[in-house]
Amino acid sequence: MSSPASTLAVPSYLNADNLGPWGIYLQQVDRVIPYLGSLSRWADTLKRPKRALIVDVPIHLDNGTVAHFEGYRVQHNTSRGPGKGGVRFHQDVTLSEVMALSAWMSIKNAAVNVPYGGAKGGIRVDPRTLSMGELERITRRYTSEIGIIIGPTKDIPAPDVNTNAQIMAWMMDTYSMNEGATATGVVTGKPVDLGGSLGRQEATGRGVFTVGCEAAQRIGMDVSKARVAVQGFGNVGGIAGKLFAEAGARVVAVQDHGGTIFNGAGFDVPALLKHVAAHGSVAGFAGGEVIANENFWDVDCEILIPAALEGQLTAARANRVKAKLVIEGANGPTTPEADDILQERGVLVLPDVIANAGGVTVSYFEWVQDFSSFFWTEEEINNRLVRIMKEAFAAIWQVGQDKKVSLRTATFIMACTRILHARELRGLYP
Numbered sequence: 001m002s003s004p005a006s007t008l009a010v011p012s013y014l015n016a017d018n019l020g021p022w023g024i025y026l027q028q029v030d031r032v033i034p035y036l037g038s039l040s041r042w043a044d045t046l047k048r049p050k051r052a053l054i055v056d057v058p059i060h061l062d063n064g065t066v067a068h069f070e071g072y073r074v075q076h077n078t079s080r081g082p083g084k085g086g087v088r089f090h091q092d093v094t095l096s097e098v099m100a101l102s103a104w105m106s107i108k109n110a111a112v113n114v115p116y117g118g119a120k121g122g123i124r125v126d127p128r129t130l131s132m133g134e135l136e137r138i139t140r141r142y143t144s145e146i147g148i149i150i151g152p153t154k155d156i157p158a159p160d161v162n163t164n165a166q167i168m169a170w171m172m173d174t175y176s177m178n179e180g181a182t183a184t185g186v187v188t189g190k191p192v193d194l195g196g197s198l199g200r201q202e203a204t205g206r207g208v209f210t211v212g213c214e215a216a217q218r219i220g221m222d223v224s225k226a227r228v229a230v231q232g233f234g235n236v237g238g239i240a241g242k243l244f245a246e247a248g249a250r251v252v253a254v255q256d257h258g259g260t261i262f263n264g265a266g267f268d269v270p271a272l273l274k275h276v277a278a279h280g281s282v283a284g285f286a287g288g289e290v291i292a293n294e295n296f297w298d299v300d301c302e303i304l305i306p307a308a309l310e311g312q313l314t315a316a317r318a319n320r321v322k323a324k325l326v327i328e329g330a331n332g333p334t335t336p337e338a339d340d341i342l343q344e345r346g347v348l349v350l351p352d353v354i355a356n357a358g359g360v361t362v363s364y365f366e367w368v369q370d371f372s373s374f375f376w377t378e379e380e381i382n383n384r385l386v387r388i389m390k391e392a393f394a395a396i397w398q399v400g401q402d403k404k405v406s407l408r409t410a411t412f413i414m415a416c417t418r419i420l421h422a423r424e425l426r427g428l429y430p
Contacts, residue, residue, distance in 0.1 A: 020094075020096040020097070020100075021096050021097045021099070021100030021101070021310055021311070021332055022096040022097075022099045022100045022103075023096075024100065024310075024311075024332060024335060024336060025099075025100040025103045025104065025332075026047060027336045028336065028408070028412060029043070029046050029047060029412070029416070031409055031412070032409055032412040032413055032416055035403060035405075035409070035413045036413070036416060036417060036420065039416075039417060039420040039421060039424065042420040042423050042424060043416075043420070045077065045079075045419075045420060045423050046077070046103070046106075046416060046419065046420070049074050049075065049076045049077075049099055049102060049103070050075045050076060050077055050078055050117075051074070051075040051149060052072070052073075052074045052075075052095065052098075052099065053072065053073045053074070053146060053148075053149055054070065054071070054072055054095065055070075055071045055072070055073075055142070055145035055146060056068055056069075056070065056071075056145070057069040057070070057071045057123055057138055057141050057142045057145060058141065059134060059137040059138050059141055060137065061134055062131050062133060062134060069123050069124060069125045069138060070123070070124045071121070071122065071123040071124075071142045071145060071146070072093065072095055072098040072120075072121055072122050072123075073098075073119065073120075073121040073146040073149060073150065073155070073157075074095075074098045074099050074101075074102040074119060074120055074121070075102065075117065075118075075119045075149065075155055076099070076102035076103045076105065076106045076117065076118040076119065076120075077103075077106040077117045077118050077419055078117035078155075079117060079419055079420075079422040079423045079426060080109070080110060080115055080116065080117055080418065080419060080422045081109075081114075081115035081116045081117055082116060082117060082151075082152075082153055082154050082155055082156060083102075083105075083116070083117045083118060083119030083150075083154065083155035083156070084105060084109055084114075084116035084117065084118065084119055084155070084156050084158070084360060084363065084364075085101065085102055085105035085118055085119040085120040085121070085157070085158065085160075085360075086101075086120060086121070086157065086158045086159055086160025086161075086163070086189075087120075087121040087122060087123075087142075087157045087158070087159070087160055087163050087167075087171075088101075088120075088121075088122040088123075088160040088161035088162060088163060089122065089123050089125050089127045089138075089161070089162040089163055089167075090122065090124070090125075090126070090127075090161050090162055091124060091125060091126040092124070093122035093123060093124040093125075094124070097122070097310070098120045098121065098122050099120075100310075100332060101120035101160075101331055101332075102118050102119050102120035103118055104118070104331055104332060104352065104353055105117075105118030105119060105120055105360070106118025106415070106419060107353045107411065107412060107415040107416070107419075108352070108353045108354070108356075108357045108360060108415070109357075109360060109415075110414070110415035110416070110418040110419050111353050111354050111357060111392055111396065111411050111414060111415040112354070112357045112360070112361055112388055112389070112392045113388075113392065113418070114360065114361060114364040115364075116156075116360070116364065119155045119156075119157075120160075121142075121146065121157055122160070123138065123142055125138065127162045135167070136170055139167050139170045139171060139174075140170055140171075140173075140174045143170070143171045143174040143175055144174060144178065147174075147175055147178055150175065150186060151175075151183070151186060152183055152185035152186050152367075152370075152371075156185065156186060156187060156188060156363070156367060157171060157186075157187045157188075158187060158188045158189045158359070158360070158363050159189040161309070164189075165189055165190055165191045165196060165201075166191070168187045168188070168189045168190045168191075168196075169190055169191055169194055171186070171187050172184060172186055172187050172190055172194060172195075175187075184370040185367055185370040185371055188200070188363035188364075188366040188367055189363065189366070190366070195366070195369070195370045196366060197362055197363075197365050197366035197369055197375070197376075197381060198375075198376070198377065198378035198381055199362055199378045199381035199382055199385070200359075200362050200363070200366060200381075201235060201239075202235070202239045203358045203359045203361065203362035203363075203381075203385060204235060204236045204239070204329070204356050204358045204359035205235060205236050205237070205238065205239025205240040205241075205242070205243065205329070205358070206239060206240075206243060206358050206382065206385060206386075207355070207356060207357055207358015207359065207361065207385065207389050208236060208239075208240040208305065208307070208327055208329045208355050208356060208358065209239075209240050209243035209244060209247075210358070210385070210386050210389045210390065210393075211327070211350060211354060211355055211389050211390075211392075211393045212240070212244070212303065212305075212325070212327045212350060212355070213247070214389075214390060214393045214394070214397075215325060215327070215348060215350050215393070215397075215407075216303070216325060218397060219324065219325065219348055221302060221303075221324065221325060223244065223247050223248065223249055223303075224247060224248030224249065225248070225249075226244070226249045226250070226301075226302040226303050227249070227250050227252045227266075227300065227301040227302050227303070228241065228244050228245075228249050228250065228251045228252065228301060228302070228303045228304075228305065229251075229252060229253040229254075229255075229296065229299045229301040229303070229304050229305070229323065230251060230253070230254050230255070230305045230307060230329075231254075231255045231256070231296065231304075231305065231306045231307060231308045231312060231330075231333075232255070232256055232306070232307035232308035232309075232329065232330060233254050233255075233256050233272070233273075233276055233282060233307075234256075234276075234307075236307040236329040236330070236356060236359075237254075237256075237305055237307030237308070237329050238273050238276065240305055240307065240327070240329055241254070241269055241272075241305070242269050242270070242273060244303070245266070245267075245269040249266075249303070250265070250266030250267075251266055251267045251269055251272075252264055252265075252266055252267070252299060252300075252301060253291075253296055253299040253301065254267065254272065254282050254288075255282075255293060255296045255308075256276070256281050256282050256308070257281055258279075258280070258281025258282050258283030258284075259281070259282060259283045259290060259293065260282075260290065260291050260292065260293045260295065260296045261282050261285055261287075261288035261289065261290055261291070262288055262289050262290075262291045262299065263287060263288035263289070267287055267288055268287050271285075271287060272285055272287065297317040297320045297321060298320050298322070299322065300322050301322055301323050302323055302324050302325065303323055303324075303325045303326075303327065304321060304323035304325070304326045304327070305326075305327045305328075305329050306326070306328055306329060306330050306333035306334070307328075307329025307330050307333075307356075308330050308333070309330060309333070310330060310331055310332035310333055311332065311333065311335060312330070312333045312334075313326070313333050313334040313335065313338045314335055314337070314338055315335060315337035315338050315341055317338065318334075318337075318338035318339075318341040318342050318345075318347075319341060319345075321342065321345075321347060323347060324346075324347060324348065325347070325348050325350065326342060326347060326348070326349045326350065327350045327355050328349070328350060328351055328352035328355045328356065329352075329355065329356050330352065330356070331352050331356065332352060333352065334349060334351075339406065339408060343406050348407070349406065349407060349408060350407060351406075351407055351408035351411055353408070353411050353412070353415065354389075354392060354393060354396055354407070354411050357389070357392070358385055358389060361385055361388055361389065362381060362385055365381055365384065365385075395414060396410045396411050396414055397410070399413055399414055
């Protein structure tokens with residue numbers, strides 16, 4: 001393998017016109033403070049991560065040289081329980097991004113009322129430049145570096161962008177070796193043979209589908225007649241697209257890093273999923289026509305699912321969206337300005353902090369199963385997931401109706417109230 005670049009590039013989004021992910025999160029918090037009543041005295045708790053760790057991750061490359069990468073683990077809030085959140089390997093990972101993602105995890109976990117705080121981690125690396133051996137070494141070194149703050153009752157990592165069950169297995173093994181005892185509960189999203197949960201891989205996409213159907217019902221939309229556009233076609237967008245297609249909807253446009261394809265009659269979604277699994281992207285799929293990436297936002301559809309990276313649905317794109325329902329499969333895909341535009345246009349936005357909470361909900365199930373060493377069937381997992389997601393959505397919808405606010409603000413009201421109430425009950429030590 002050739003040596004991957006390990007220099008620290010300045011991310012393009014950090015400029016005067018863009019606050020970055022953390023700035024977007026702070027704006028979202030400011031919008032909810034007027035609804036917090038007496039708990040607003042604790043609001044600065046939400047604006048300050050509890051702990052942020054930046055680590056050097058040096059590894060031996062296959063060519064004999066040593067490369068250094070920058071890694072992060074941020075624990076935003078642990079008032080309601082141990083930190084919980086994924087680890088991503090991506091060349092554009094920054095501290096601002098990881099801070100925001102950890103904060104959104106705090107909101108997400110409180111929104112579905114699982115007993116976790118929020119955390120997130122990442123390494124600034126393009127994993128496509130690494131061999132399998134290099135990938136294992138960078139994972140193990142990173143785990144050792146953050147091992148001082150993670151643990152089954154402190155902070156539980158999980159898969160995120162460009163990480164998977166194998167990487168979780170390496171993280172679990174590394175932590176266990178350092179502890180001198182097997183600790184299956186230190187991560188979730190593991191292989192089933194190492195204490196992972198059935199249903200985990202499809203959980204986030206299933207949650208997107210579940211709350212999407214609930215929202216569609218409340219606005220009088222017939223899912224079986226809907227056209228769906230999906231950005232990102234992996235474990236989230238791909239599974240959500242598959243479930244919507246099984247419910248009768250037509251998936252008419254799909255975009256990922258390989259390009260954008262369109263089929264007005266609807267894709268053969270199982271065939272498209274097989275193509276993506278085999279080739280790594282939608283590029284080259286014969287069942288649709290290639291369109292310009294920017295034209296994805298002009299596609300006629302009823303449901304839009306941004307399930308790629310944050311910041312994709314900008315103000316300019318929001319003015320072009322044809323959908324009546326936006327379901328955020330990704331974390332932070334919609335900017336605050338775009339949020340306002342969509343609301344003014346009568347487009348219902350189902351925010352990430354509830355829409356993609358299926359993954360962490362089943363991660364909670366996995367963690368509970370690991371502690372008890374008693375494992376549930378996939379049917380039990382899916383039934384419990386659907387019940388929790390429906391109950392959480394119903395409560396958030398009611399807050400939105402009562403307060404006459406967007407679903408994002410309603411979700412933040414409910415979640416921030418739970419977090420700050422826990423903070424108030426615990427008090428300050430010492």
